[in-house]
Amino acid sequence: SQQGEEDPQALSIQEGENATMNCSYKTSINNLQWYRQNSGRGLVHLILIRSNEREKHSGRLRVTLDTSKKSSSLLITASRAADTASYFCATGGYSGAGSYQLTFGKGTKLSVIP
Amino acid sequence: DAGVTQSPTHLIKTRGQHVTLRCSPISGHKSVSWYQQVLGQGPQFIFQYYEKEERGRGNFPDRFSARQFPNYSSELNVNALLLGDSALYLCASSLEGLASGEQFFGPGTRLTVL
Numbered sequence: 001s002q003q004g005e006e007d008p009q010a011l012s013i014q015e016g017e018n019a020t021m022n023c024s025y026k027t028s029i030n031n032l033q034w035y036r037q038n039s040g041r042g043l044v045h046l047i048l049i050r051s052n053e054r055e056k057h058s059g060r061l062r063v064t065l066d067t068s069k070k071s072s073s074l075l076i077t078a079s080r081a082a083d084t085a086s087y088f089c090a091t092g093g094y095s096g097a098g099s100y101q102l103t104f105g106k107g108t109k110l111s112v113i114p
Numbered sequence: 115d116a117g118v119t120q121s122p123t124h125l126i127k128t129r130g131q132h133v134t135l136r137c138s139p140i141s142g143h144k145s146v147s148w149y150q151q152v153l154g155q156g157p158q159f160i161f162q163y164y165e166k167e168e169r170g171r172g173n174f175p176d177r178f179s180a181r182q183f184p185n186y187s188s189e190l191n192v193n194a195l196l197l198g199d200s201a202l203y204l205c206a207s208s209l210e211g212l213a214s215g216e217q218f219f220g221p222g223t224r225l226t227v228l
Contacts, residue, residue, distance in 0.1 A: 033215070042204060043157070043219040044219070045217060045219075048215045048216055088156050099169060099170035099171060101159045101162075101170055102147070103159065104149075104156035104158070106155055106156050107155075107156050
């Protein structure tokens, strides 16, 4: 089963608007990462936030992490048509068996309309 | 510098057959991880190899196995294929282990089991 759950499952906005995606998870984590995937191909790493960080910025991306609520949000400002993709959060942490795993959610499908 | 490469790009097999998927990490990366992504879902962790040793295993049956070679390339083997094994198989590499953070993904191998 997948630990992260993104919300919403799908999001459609106009170019220039901001897009916000949320991710919730269940167990303790070392870090949380956001990835983008275009058309079912390979994933591209966007940003990593460690469990002791609360907010991080990278270009038009802003990620927040609230470990008390076990949730994170990804904000894309001034969206462009090229931002159209699926976005996944992935939590890094140790499984019950003691091995380190990266666990992905089901993703948010973002459509930016020109 | 070349990114992560995977071969083949597409593969069609029938139930009961065996398949071998290959991955070459970014030069200098010592860790390779494998993921299965079923249509409409996020990637699910299968294996992680670091310095040619298995460092993590997801919740997959023993029909799935992998290995890492001295040049850090990797193979994923799946025996006795089932229809449910149809998916995009993604390989990711990183400089250090999974716990270090960012994973660099290849374009994936799309496996169809008939």
